[in-house]
Amino acid sequence: MVGLALIGALAAEPIDVLDLDLEDLLEVDTVGSAEGSFGYRLQQSGVVPFLHAYAVGRGYAETGQVPTFDLHYFNVFVGAEIQGVVIPEVQLEYEHGGEILEMRYGQVDIRTPTDALTLRIGKFMVPMGSYNELLYPEFLTPLPDRPLVLREVVPVAWAEVGGQLRGGVTVGEGWKLGYAAYLVNGLEQPDADPDDGVVEEGGELRDMRGNHRDRYAADKAFGFRVGVQGPSGFAAGASGYNGRYTIEASNRLRMYGIDLAWSPGSLLLQAEFFGAQMERTTTEDRRLWGLYGLVGIKLDPHVQPVFQVDLIRPGAERSRDRERYTLGLRFWPYPVKVPFLVFKASGALTTPREGERSGRAVAQMAVGF
Amino acid sequence: MGWLFLALWMAHAGEIRPDQQALLLLKVVSYDRERSRAPGEPSFRIGVVYDEGHPASVRAAERMMEAITHLGAKVRLDGAEVEAVLLPAAELEEGLERDQPDVLYVAASSEGPLGRILATARAYRLTTFTGSDELYERGVGVGLLARGGRARLAIDLARVREEGADFSSSLLKVADVRRRR
Numbered sequence: 239m240v241g242l243a244l245i246g247a248l249a250a251e252p253i254d255v256l257d258l259d260l261e262d263l264l265e266v267d268t269v270g271s272a273e274g275s276f277g278y279r280l281q282q283s284g285v286v287p288f289l290h291a292y293a294v295g296r297g298y299a300e301t302g303q304v305p306t307f308d309l310h311y312f313n314v315f316v317g318a319e320i321q322g323v324v325i326p327e328v329q330l331e332y333e334h335g336g337e338i339l340e341m342r343y344g345q346v347d348i349r350t351p352t353d354a355l356t357l358r359i360g361k362f363m364v365p366m367g368s369y370n371e372l373l374y375p376e377f378l379t380p381l382p383d384r385p386l387v388l389r390e391v392v393p394v395a396w397a398e399v400g401g402q403l404r405g406g407v408t409v410g411e412g413w414k415l416g417y418a419a420y421l422v423n424g425l426e427q428p429d430a431d432p433d434d435g436v437v438e439e440g441g442e443l444r445d446m447r448g449n450h451r452d453r454y455a456a457d458k459a460f461g462f463r464v465g466v467q468g469p470s471g472f473a474a475g476a477s478g479y480n481g482r483y484t485i486e487a488s489n490r491l492r493m494y495g496i497d498l499a500w501s502p503g504s505l506l507l508q509a510e511f512f513g514a515q516m517e518r519t520t521t522e523d524r525r526l527w528g529l530y531g532l533v534g535i536k537l538d539p540h541v542q543p544v545f546q547v548d549l550i551r552p553g554a555e556r557s558r559d560r561e562r563y564t565l566g567l568r569f570w571p572y573p574v575k576v577p578f579l580v581f582k583a584s585g586a587l588t589t590p591r592e593g594e595r596s597g598r599a600v601a602q603m604a605v606g607f
Numbered sequence: 608m609g610w611l612f613l614a615l616w617m618a619h620a621g622e623i624r625p626d627q628q629a630l631l632l633l634k635v636v637s638y639d640r641e642r643s644r645a646p647g648e649p650s651f652r653i654g655v656v657y658d659e660g661h662p663a664s665v666r667a668a669e670r671m672m673e674a675i676t677h678l679g680a681k682v683r684l685d686g687a688e689v690e691a692v693l694l695p696a697a698e699l700e701e702g703l704e705r706d707q708p709d710v711l712y713v714a715a716s717s718e719g720p721l722g723r724i725l726a727t728a729r730a731y732r733l734t735t736f737t738g739s740d741e742l743y744e745r746g747v748g749v750g751l752l753a754r755g756g757r758a759r760l761a762i763d764l765a766r767v768r769e770e771g772a773d774f775s776s777s778l779l780k781v782a783d784v785r786r787r788r
Contacts, residue, residue, distance in 0.1 A: 266624075286662045
């Protein structure tokens with residue numbers, strides 16, 4: 239410490255190391271009384287932290303609603319790579335200009351020497367299809383709005399607390415088989431009075447998220463996705479989920495789905511189908527399903543028109559059965575320098591089985607950084 | 608029991624700060640009787656070797672580079688300026704031919720290519736240093752290590768002799784010397 243202090247004091251005049259005393263140099267404080275902290279020690283032990291974020295600003299107008307601007311997300315990713323084997327990461331969500339603050343996910347990946355097995359612990363995005371886990375940030379999605387099935391059947395963005403095993407094996411040049419299997423607390427329908435003997439059931443799946451701690455039932459939900467990846471962005475998978483969702487009865491929610499994606503050349507093709515069955519005590523089960531198909535063509539590195547068809551059958555009143563046709567455009571101003579900056583615009587026409595048609599127009603900017 | 612565990616952990620945790628390591632490295636080199644530079648060469652050059660496939664190693668190497676660069680403005684070694692060069696392990700031979708370092712510092716988390724690094728160091732007669740306990744235990748010649756809240760020098764005598772160093776007894780008496788492998 240004496241040596242360094244001396245050097246610091248005499249910075250203008252270089253000192254020859256021959257003039258320094260070795261014993262003094264060995265007297266340095268390595269525990270870190272001055273600069274030390276647990277964080278500093280972690281820094282010293284090979285933890286490489288990272289900080290990223292994504293921002294989504296948009297303006298939209300919809301039949302029957304007032305047009306508005308909206309800072310939809312400004313979400314922060316904080317994480318670290320520890321010796322290449324442990325990767326903790328948290329996504330802190332700031333939605334609608336800070337109106338909603340929460341943790342979208344907070345997970346720790348523990349790798350093994352083989353790609354075939356990684357342990358994921360914490361609150362993670364549920365691998366139900368590919369969109370919820372891999373595509374939902376708006377700097378990646380083809381259109382400003384999510385497909386209807388990914389709001390009303392799969393409640394994107396859907397994260398659960400528990401544990402997951404995942405991995406993949408290469409099965410040929412350019413081909414890989416992957417899997418994920420998880421055990422989580424699972425979706426749970428809120429019940430304002432959990433002791434009144436009235437079973438709250440058959441509700442909206444979006445409202446069942448956020449069961450961070452089981453308080454009423456020990457049952458855990460199980461789910462999986464198996465998939466294959468190939469050349470030209472080919473990916474196909476099948477997913478399933480099964481868990482108790484009611485507090486005052488052991489009614490189960492079953493969910494299943496298939497997903498497909500392919501991007502040969504300038505073409506982009508995506509399709510997903512999901513269905514769900516919600517057991518009910520007093521009436522017949524609620525069954526809901528939906529699908530979407532999307533095609534995009536990259537005209538050049540900057541521009542991609544996109545067309546999407548949505549079909550949704552929520553298993554409720556007929557007015558909620560509907561189709562939606564969306565035409566959109568993606569524009570990357572700097573596709574090489576800033577590939578995660580994208581402008582999108584879309585116009586959608588929704589036609590319900592009963593009731594009036596409605597329209598919606600959205601302009602969106604998204605950037606990941 | 609908890610305090611005992613904490614004390615033991617503190618005694619063994621972490622590394623010495625990069626600037627402290629750099630200064631100790633230079634001081635250790637000053638005890639090498641085989642230390643020599645090419646005639647007319649005005650600088651002493653530390654080659655910082657790292658595993659480019661390992662982010663933690665890259666980070667450790669960058670921090671050491673920063674420390675040496677900063678220190679280089681303030682100290683001399685036997686009148687010579689001190690500088691550093693980054694040397695990715697995968698291209699170590701090419702880097703040594705190009706940059707002609709005087710010693711090698713092996714960045715933490717470089718266990719992967721360590722065998723190759725040490726073999727190359729022996730072939731080029733370059734003394735190896737590290738601030739990592741793990742790397743010292745795996746064969747790096749000189750450890751600039753932390754123990755009990757203080758810095759400790761660890762020297763593998765057989766290894767550093769293979770690497771061409773001949774340290775004076777005044778250094779060896781204050782270092783933890785490993786005489787046999």
